[in-house]
Amino acid sequence: MPAKPTWKELLSGREPLLLPCAHDALSARLIERAGFAAYSVGGYALVGARHALPDIGLVAFGEMSAGIRDIMAASSLPVLVDCDDGYGDAKNVARTIAGYEAMGVSAIFMEDQRAPKRCGHMAGKDVIDAEAMAAKLRAAVDARRSADLFIIARTDARAVHGLDEALRRAEIYLKAGADGLFIEAPQTIDELTRIGRTFQGVPQLANMLEGGGRTPVLPPSELYRLGFAMVAYPTSLILRVARAIENALADLKAGRPAGKNASVDFEAFKDITSLAHWADVEQRAANSRK
Secondary structure, eight states: OOOOOOHHHTTOOOOOOEEBOOSSSHHHHHHHHTSSSSSEEEEHHHHHHHHHOOOOOOOOOHHHHHHHHHHHOOOSSSSSEEEESSSSSSSHHHHHHHHHHHHTTTTEEOBBSSOOOOOOTTTOOBBBOHHHHHHHHHHHHHOOTTTSEEEEEEOOOHHHHHHHHHHHHHHHOOOOOOEEEEEOOOHHHHHHHHHHTTTTTSSSEEEEEETHHHHHHHHHHHHHTOOSSEEESSSSHHHHHHHHHHHHHHHHHHHHOOOSSSOHHHHHHHHHTHHHHHHHHHHHHHTTTT
């Protein structure tokens, strides 16, 4: 297997790095087959798909890392992982970073929310003191074995204290050692513009939450022009999958066959799940006994 490009190498091109969010192994495999260079795993989609729970801090590192391990096994692409709030204080952060780095994660982001955390586009969240978050980031930087593990600092202060405070915190987090920035839930194009302009030269992530998020959903080319090197799509797949399942169940209940192009066929799914590879493994093992 060729070595994966580092996250910094992925960001060195002249176009934004698009990051669909995988919620399970199958979606990760499909992202790779679709030709994307990398992908992300976010709490909203993973917790919803694996546990049918909302993203409100109900699932911690052990459960999250188990799900992420299964997802990563299905794809050779570099992956950005949501570390939530690090699952505790500095020592928990250090353990989280060490665990994900050992699994082969290429990049992580960690937020400054106060526990219990919530999805960044939900109401009712709060943030910890900026210096407490800076201490967590310093612990994360100290815990990684290689500088190739890309650490993105996320602040949710925009929704709680306004954009000025979010920008102030971003400066603090960069000084603490963050490699990139993720200012969550700006509410207008003007705010996106100001964020991109304030941190020119710093890799920044724009979170395009389709289906009712607070941030305007813009084309990747426009976000790149504004200064965002990474564009994440945390809900695009899981929300569409949920609707597809609802529609399929309605068809079954009504006795309707699947419509044209409503699903892949049996042969296509065998290809997606690499049946030919496993059949070859089985055949070679059988031939070796002869």
